[in-house]
Amino acid sequence: MSITGYVILSALLFSVGLFGLIVRRNVISLFFSLELLLNSANVLFVGFSKLYGNYYGELFVFFVLAVAAAEAAVGLAIVVALYRLKGSVNTEDYSSLRW
Amino acid sequence: MELNLSLFTPELFLACAGILLILIDLIIPSREKNGLFALITFGITSVAIVLTAVYSPFSPQEAFNGFIKKDFLSGLSQLLVLFTLLLTVLVSYDYLERFKTNYVGEYYYTLIFASLGAMLMIEANELATLFVSLEVMSISIYVLMALFKRDYRGKEAALKYFILGSVGAATLAYGFALLYGITGSTLYPEVAKALSSNLSAAAFLGIALVLSGFLFKVGAVPFHGWAPDAYHGAPTPVSLFMGAVVKVAAFVALLKLFFPVLLPFFERWGEVALIFGLVSALFGALAALGQENLKRMLAYSSISHAGVILSALATLPALAVYSVFFYLFAYTFMTIAAFGIISLLTVKGFKGENLSDWRGLYSKSPSLALLSVVIFMALAGIPPLLGFWAKFYVLVALVKTGKVLPALIVMVASLISLGFYLKPLVYAFMKEGKEERVIPGFSAYAAVLISSLVLIFLGLFPEVVSQASLLSLASFLKGVM
Numbered sequence: 001m002s003i004t005g006y007v008i009l010s011a012l013l014f015s016v017g018l019f020g021l022i023v024r025r026n027v028i029s030l031f032f033s034l035e036l037l038l039n040s041a042n043v044l045f046v047g048f049s050k051l052y053g054n055y056y057g058e059l060f061v062f063f064v065l066a067v068a069a070a071e072a073a074v075g076l077a078i079v080v081a082l083y084r085l086k087g088s089v090n091t092e093d094y095s096s097l098r099w
Numbered sequence: 100m101e102l103n104l105s106l107f108t109p110e111l112f113l114a115c116a117g118i119l120l121i122l123i124d125l126i127i128p129s130r131e132k133n134g135l136f137a138l139i140t141f142g143i144t145s146v147a148i149v150l151t152a153v154y155s156p157f158s159p160q161e162a163f164n165g166f167i168k169k170d171f172l173s174g175l176s177q178l179l180v181l182f183t184l185l186l187t188v189l190v191s192y193d194y195l196e197r198f199k200t201n202y203v204g205e206y207y208y209t210l211i212f213a214s215l216g217a218m219l220m221i222e223a224n225e226l227a228t229l230f231v232s233l234e235v236m237s238i239s240i241y242v243l244m245a246l247f248k249r250d251y252r253g254k255e256a257a258l259k260y261f262i263l264g265s266v267g268a269a270t271l272a273y274g275f276a277l278l279y280g281i282t283g284s285t286l287y288p289e290v291a292k293a294l295s296s297n298l299s300a301a302a303f304l305g306i307a308l309v310l311s312g313f314l315f316k317v318g319a320v321p322f323h324g325w326a327p328d329a330y331h332g333a334p335t336p337v338s339l340f341m342g343a344v345v346k347v348a349a350f351v352a353l354l355k356l357f358f359p360v361l362l363p364f365f366e367r368w369g370e371v372a373l374i375f376g377l378v379s380a381l382f383g384a385l386a387a388l389g390q391e392n393l394k395r396m397l398a399y400s401s402i403s404h405a406g407v408i409l410s411a412l413a414t415l416p417a418l419a420v421y422s423v424f425f426y427l428f429a430y431t432f433m434t435i436a437a438f439g440i441i442s443l444l445t446v447k448g449f450k451g452e453n454l455s456d457w458r459g460l461y462s463k464s465p466s467l468a469l470l471s472v473v474i475f476m477a478l479a480g481i482p483p484l485l486g487f488w489a490k491f492y493v494l495v496a497l498v499k500t501g502k503v504l505p506a507l508i509v510m511v512a513s514l515i516s517l518g519f520y521l522k523p524l525v526y527a528f529m530k531e532g533k534e535e536r537v538i539p540g541f542s543a544y545a546a547v548l549i550s551s552l553v554l555i556f557l558g559l560f561p562e563v564v565s566q567a568s569l570l571s572l573a574s575f576l577k578g579v580m
């Protein structure tokens with residue numbers, strides 16, 4: 001796959017993630033979208049790393065993966081805590097804080 | 100190029116201490132936990148402050164093969180972060196005595212890890228380091244916000260901050276990927292060198308994404324949506340901590356990233372920062388006018404302050420570093436004092452956060468009412484307090500670079516902000532309230548007192564901060580050129 005392919009693939013993944021974040025109301029789906037956003041950057045890094053032949057990009061991918069895992073753990077923990085208090089994972093039900 | 104591990108001593112110390120605290124957490128009986136942990140964290144932070152002061156070189160030095168660069172600017176900013184941690188611990192001890200949580204140990208060492216992330220972010224000289232340290236700081240803060248028992252509000256705020264903050268982080272990562280794709284390196288100097296010879300549409304997009312990621316983190320206007328909810332919902336010491344530390348870390352990291360990279364085409368990006376900054380300054384001030392909850396009001400005011408700092412970024416490179424550091428210094432102490440006094444007054448059921456709870460504060464506790472005058476007047480920028488000098492230097496910098504209209508807009512924004520900073524004082528002094536004594540906790544009171552005294556004394560002698568900013572500017576420029 002040429003570099004254009006990687007760029008197009010990552011741009012598609014990023015757009016899908018952004019679209020999901022805007023459209024979905026379920027918190028778990030929001031998490032999926034966040035993972036897509038982070039991993040679209042990974043695709044780009046891997047592609048460019050192959051192009052340049054150095055390892056800065058591939059190293060970055062490992063860090064992004066680790067960060068994404070930590071984020072998912074913390075985020076799911078927060079959702080579980082919220083579900084216990086509220087009994088819902090729908091973002092529309094989390095609306096005690098407003099103007 | 101070498102490892103130069105000794106330069107990294109303060110951070111290593113903080114990381115080891117944090118990990119040791121996780122182990123100590125297992126053996127301390129839960130009844131004495133709060134006091135002991137506050138004491139230990141206080142001690143660790145004091146040692147870290149000394150170490151950071153010792154290991155911040157005037158002429159820039161690199162460690163880890165150039166992945167980390169320390170100069171005087173980063174040293175002073177790290178001291179600011181650690182000092183915030185110190186005062187946060189004081190405020191937290193008092194808060195945790197009144198609001199129970201099962202996770203006392205976790206609370207304190209997560210604070211340490213968040214500060215470690217902020218310190219790393221300040222000295223990062225490479226994109227991956229910057230990204231990871233940013234996330235260490237942010238994830239720690241998401242955890243801190245959700246730790247309290249039966250506190251639904253904090254968890255909702257944590258979820259909102261988590262989702263929007265992660266979008267910001269992902270935007271930043273995507274921007275970094277594009278910059279790497281254009282330049283073939285993630286080290287700042289090499290990125291800067293490659294970008295100066297080639298300015299394509301892709302580079303434009305990459306820089307725009309990175310800039311929006313940073314705007315997310317500092318809560319400037321198009322990406323400010325999370326800030327009011329997060330500041331309002333979080334436990335007050337955590338609002339204090341993130342209000343001060345995230346701003347300092349994000350703005351210094353922005354300076355260190357954007358000055359080498361953007362110096363060749365500074366004009367255009369300066370304009371962008373200026374526009375976003377002015378809009379945030381005005382929007383924050385206007386939106387804060389109608390708030391009934393003090394924490395929410397301070398959140399909008401922090402958006403406004405972030406806007407002023409952003410517009411200071413748009414002045415000439417030298418003036419920008421100087422005025423941004425000065426403003427950050429003043430802003431840190433103002434935030435500590437303001438959230439600290441709210442935390443002091445908060446009792447069961449979050450009473451004390453609303454404007455109406457401040458009724459008759461003067462008759463209940465004259466000293467607290469007088470302190471609140473100092474704090475809110477400093478935030479509004481009334482001379483001779485430190486907040487005035489911060490605004491003054493930003494205005495001078497703007498006028499010196501021929502941006503008179505932006506300077507006027509900043510002045511209008513601070514005039515508007517006077518309107519809502521006066522409100523709690525009106526309630527405290529002029530309205531009658533029920534006669535009941537306020538018994539402030541000693542440690543939180545000490546924190547508020549210390550930061551208010553800093554605001555007064557450095558307001559009378561602004562040369563001290565001004566000299567520090569000048570030195571950090573000189574050291575920073577030495578590293579960039």
